[in-house]
Amino acid sequence: MRLTALLAMAARVKVPPDYRYGTSRPWTVGAQRMNPPGKKRRKVFVEPIQPEDWSLFKGDTVEVLAGKDSGKQGKISQVIRARNWVILEGLNTHYRYIGKSGEYRGTYIASESPLLVREVALVDPSDRKPTQVEWRFTEEGERVRVSLRSGRILPKPVVQRRDGIVPEQWKDGPKDTSPDDALEKTYSASLKTFEEEIAGATGVVETRAGRRTFWY
Amino acid sequence: NNMGTSLAQQCRALHTSQWRRGLEAFFDETPNWGEPTVKSGAPWTAKQLRTKSSEDLHKLWYVLLKEKNMLLTVEQEAKRQRVQMPSPERLTKFIIKGSLFQIERSMKRLDTIVQERENALRLLQTGQERGRPGTWRKDFFGRTFWYRFKEYPIPWYLNRRYKRKRFFTLKYVDSFIRRRIESHLHNTILKKKADLENKRKLQEKFSKLSATT
Numbered sequence: 001m002r003l004t005a006l007l008a009m010a011a012r013v014k015v016p017p018d019y020r021y022g023t024s025r026p027w028t029v030g031a032q033r034m035n036p037p038g039k040k041r042r043k044v045f046v047e048p049i050q051p052e053d054w055s056l057f058k059g060d061t062v063e064v065l066a067g068k069d070s071g072k073q074g075k076i077s078q079v080i081r082a083r084n085w086v087i088l089e090g091l092n093t094h095y096r097y098i099g100k101s102g103e104y105r106g107t108y109i110a111s112e113s114p115l116l117v118r119e120v121a122l123v124d125p126s127d128r129k130p131t132q133v134e135w136r137f138t139e140e141g142e143r144v145r146v147s148l149r150s151g152r153i154l155p156k157p158v159v160q161r162r163d164g165i166v167p168e169q170w171k172d173g174p175k176d177t178s179p180d181d182a183l184e185k186t187y188s189a190s191l192k193t194f195e196e197e198i199a200g201a202t203g204v205v206e207t208r209a210g211r212r213t214f215w216y
Numbered sequence: 217n218n219m220g221t222s223l224a225q226q227c228r229a230l231h232t233s234q235w236r237r238g239l240e241a242f243f244d245e246t247p248n249w250g251e252p253t254v255k256s257g258a259p260w261t262a263k264q265l266r267t268k269s270s271e272d273l274h275k276l277w278y279v280l281l282k283e284k285n286m287l288l289t290v291e292q293e294a295k296r297q298r299v300q301m302p303s304p305e306r307l308t309k310f311i312i313k314g315s316l317f318q319i320e321r322s323m324k325r326l327d328t329i330v331q332e333r334e335n336a337l338r339l340l341q342t343g344q345e346r347g348r349p350g351t352w353r354k355d356f357f358g359r360t361f362w363y364r365f366k367e368y369p370i371p372w373y374l375n376r377r378y379k380r381k382r383f384f385t386l387k388y389v390d391s392f393i394r395r396r397i398e399s400h401l402h403n404t405i406l407k408k409k410a411d412l413e414n415k416r417k418l419q420e421k422f423s424k425l426s427a428t429t
Contacts, residue, residue, distance in 0.1 A: 047422045118425070174245070175283070176257040186269040193337060194330050197270035215349050215365040216372045 021082040059157030062120040063130040085114035260322040358393040
């Protein structure tokens with residue numbers, strides 16, 4: 001990772017309650033330039049959606065219902081909950097120059113702009129048409145998204161971890177604890193404090209009585 | 217391979233015997249020297265730690281401590297050599313949620329679990345909610361706060377520094393207290409009004425939306 005990006009992310013960024021979230025995440029350099037600590041911007045009203053009702057995840061295929069690319073289907077590449085935004089890969093783009101310096105005008109790239117959740121709809125995999133989705137429970141008790149038109153379950157998309165690790169293919173290193181050892185239960189409830197248990201296990205017998213102290 | 221030319225390596229060429237006993241724990245394993253990334257597993261979760269006995273937790277604490285010392289040594293050496301530390305996420309986790317060390321995170325969780333067990337035992341045996349005694353007191357400015365007791369070898373009437381502390385309020389502070397209360401009430405009302413206004417605006421904007429769709 002680049003050192004500058006590392007340093008930018010290292011300090012936990014505290015955002016004020018009236019922070020205006022943009023397409024750059026708050027710890028990036030661009031966002032810190034746009035929203036320096038003292039800046040106050042006009043409040044933007046975001047439709048309150050309960051966390052349990054949120055049904056769009058990164059990697060889902062959705063169809064755009066409004067805007068320039070309406071009718072097209074795309075994959076979600078980023079979700080920004082604070083503004084109810086989803087950013088789709090390659091859709092709803094505008095063009096700009098990036099990496100401008102001196103006389104060089106920079107590279108001309110297409111950058112996606114975010115869409116509100118109300119402007120997109122999840123695509124039913126059975127007929128590949130946009131549907132409304134509800135959260136329901138299966139027979140096993142699992143909470144799943146169900147398409148209201150066809151009743152088909154929409155599974156949560158499998159996204160690769162940011163560090164590129166695939167849990168199924170993981171091989172333990174010399175310092176890693178094996179799954180069996182990590183999950184093994186050795187705790188037995190007792191009326192001894194932590195210190196007393198350690199003293200008992202290591203055979204430490206404390207015969208000294210502490211001097212009299214005062215608490216105030 | 218900058219690590220390989222460190223002072224320890226140079227000394228090793230001179231002394232043909234083993235490293236000084238114990239100091240090798242401060243350094244990573246030899247195959248990992250000079251690697252740009254070192255893979256490491258996930259930190260311990262609180263759920264996994266809760267199933268462990270006190271002896272296991274005690275031993276794990278020291279294992280984690282030694283690993284932390286090793287990583288800090290690596291970090292310091294990287295700073296000295298002016299290169300990037302290999303796999304800094306072992307020490308620092310770059311996720312939105314927090315920037316605690318991956319190792320330190322495990323240690324903090326361990327500490328939390330030991331505290332939980334102590335709290336439970338104390339509540340059961342004595343009914344005391346807090347491990348450390350304390351009381352509500354008023355400071356010189358009329359503010360009420362939770363004063364946590366400290367342990368001293370001498371009683372309070374012999375402690376000159378303690379006697380200089382003033383846990384009382386004089387009469388001339390009354391008007392300031394009154395003003396503080398007024399300001400607090402005013403702020404509460406302002407916050408309530410702002411909340412209502414916010415709710416009204418949201419209603420106006422988004423129920424209109426749902427009415428049209």
